[in-house]
Amino acid sequence: MWKDYSSGFIKNNKASSLSIMAAALIAALFLSFLCTLFYNFWMDETARIILEDGDWDGRITGEISELQLSTIKSFANVEKAVINNALSGAKGTVVDIYFYNRRVAYQDMPLIAERLGLEENAVSYNTLLLSQYLIHDPNAKQPPMLLSLYLVVLVLVSFSLILIIHNSFAVSMNARIHQFGIFSSIGATPGQIRFCLMQEAAILSLVPILAGWLLGIALSFGVMKAANLLVSQLPQRDNMLLQFYYHPAIFAVTILASLFTVLFSAWLPAIKLSRMTPLEAIRNAGGLQLKKKKKSRLLALLFGMEGELAGNALKAQKKALRTSTLSLTLSFFGFSIMMNFFSLSTLSTQYTYFEKYQNVWDIMVTLKDTEIENFGLTEKLREIRGIQDCVVYQKAMAKVHIPDSWQSDELAALGGPAVLAGQAASGATDAATAKEAGAWLAEAPIVILDDDAFRAYCKEIGITPRLDGTIILNQIWDSLHSNFRHRIYVPYVKEAQDTVTLLNAKQESDQAEIPVLAYTQTVPVLKEEYDNYTLVQFMPLSLWEKTADHLGGAEEDTYIRILSENRTDPAGMAALEQEVSRLISPDYDMVSENRIQDKITNDLMIQGYQLILGGLCVMLAFIGIANVFSYTLGFLHQRKREFAQYLSVGLTPGGIRKMFCIEALVIALRPLLITLPLTAAFIVFAVRASYLNLSEFLPVAPVAPIAVFSLAILGFVALAYYIGGKKILRCSMAEALRNDTLA
Incomplete structure (x- = not known):
């Protein structure tokens, strides 16, 4: 039947044959492109996670002896258990655990902790790495689903491709209903008709599938090159450039998926066509x-x-x-x-x-694990040519009681902090407790400025420069009459008190009474966002050194805000950033940002x-x-x-x-x-x-x-x-x- 009919039909109906071949080419191209691109993104993301977090599966933290370490290694699914010396310290020994079968990591880790007599909070997982292998924490409310999303997209595109090719075959086969009706009437069986049609599909699709596979690889390689071209313009490009990977399994998946897509698409109309009775087929007039x-x-x-x-x-x-x-x-x-x-x-x-x-700001420098009082290069920084202004500052957290009598009239007219922010305005256990105490326990973030910057800030708001007190940012967001993009602020407190009592954020019994130099709604020029319902304090370094033992709560890092004299030249800004780095980096662990x-x-x-x-x-x-x-x-x-x-x-x-x-x-x-x-x-x-x-x-x-x-x-x-x-x-x-x- 192939020799007598199918080959002749293909030769005489080139348009129909080209349609099927084009559909098969498109299917193979897209499947090859998506599979290759998906595999490369997966490999790159996995390599990035391993580089940043390590290739361990589970982690145990606690007082772990050599005997307990041997106990961990004795579990049948444990490939190896290694002490992480870099993370081990005051909190205990950290042991990185690798499994033969990662899929049972979330079941085995609690059993290991139980055997060692440790609590469940001693267990942690390399969640991102495990999710790369579609292994998710069964108790997680929002597990990482990016990989699953990629697979869903791949399935949806494959389904769309099936519809395309199905339509191509359906058009070709429906045009031949009358002819197959004649063949059926002279003895051709439904199986022979199906075999003939599937044979045509295989012959027409084989070369396009191979060509589409090669084109898909080339297209994905081009996309990776285009991505690297964009990444190459970034300053941290060395760790972000994408590598191109290919695996024989991708070839097998692509070819098998393409063949399945083509044959399944051809089988759908073929089975329908073969089930028609000869009379129905002959009566079909086409069109x-x-x-x-x-x-x-x-x-x-x-x-x-x-x-x-x-x-x-x-x-x-x-x-x-x-x-x-x-x-x-x-x-x-x-x-x-x-x-x-x-x-x-x-x-x-x-x-x-x-x-x-x-x-x-033009350049922001973060000094890792550095207290502001231990930074001694402030004056040398200001001497660098090209720097217009420089501020060194650190942040800390305290709390403050705000009695009803201290709240501003404008705030009271709005109903108080409870109406504007509810629990967000209170540091107490609940709003009722705070109200019963007759005062709101509000957060009081502290911004510690170097002394010269604090003096300049005093001049900016129009007060005599002094280093023995704090300046209060006296504002609270009126969320009832404005939105987050166009905020309206009202005074938080009455500007009558000469002192403010700040409480230690962790131990409220430890406190310090500090003079108030001024109340203002003008903030210093810093790259900072301030919470809407807090009473922010701006304090000089000299005063912080006297009160730090009582207040505590300082963050680990110190920040340097730099304004440049030439603020529009990318090359000049980059050169200034390098000059700052040359001064600071030998003595401090630093990270810098460049606004441009x-x-x-x-x-x-x-x-x-x-x-x-x-x-x-x-x-x-x-x-x-x-x-x-x-x-x-x-x-x-x-x-x-x-x-x-x-x-x-x-x-x-x-x-x-x-x-x-x-x-x-x-x-x-x-x-x-x-x-x-x-x-x-x-x-x-x-x-x-x-x-x-x-x-x-x-x-x-x-x-x-x-x-x-x-x-x-x-x-x-x-x-x-x-x-x-x-x-x-x-x-x-x-x-x-x-x-x-x-x-």
């Missing part, structure tokens, strides 16, 4: 048929008779074009939402970060996200466009009879071209018309949720990228119909009415 006649009033009104005919044809093709409509709709919706989201995010970041701190480089890094990250997510949207669009091409290149046999009938009753070739244009226009515009109202609703919701004005967003709205994406969809759909229509108009319509093959 497009509507089960229920409905007038296309809008198309008829706009385009006349051709619009009516195009509308009927689209209704008849609805099932075949369902995948393309869904894919094009999802791709356009995803792309438009993504572009608007990034535009909104960029605008928000610009307002809340880059514009907010534009005149606040942060802006560049943020822009590159946004571009990277857009590249990846935009690629997924383009992939969805390509699936829909491929489905349109698959249909238009394979529908010749069905529609040549249809158009021959139109020509026989007086429709001109120009009218047929008009029908094609109408069909292409509807197929391309339908997803856009469905998506635009949804996109507009998202924009309105997101802008309101961000407390921005629509007038602020409209100038940065991504109109141009969305328009280009829309025109690309319209252009490819038009191209598909142009190719299909050109082939139809070249056919002999008289021959089409009496011959079942198309040369």
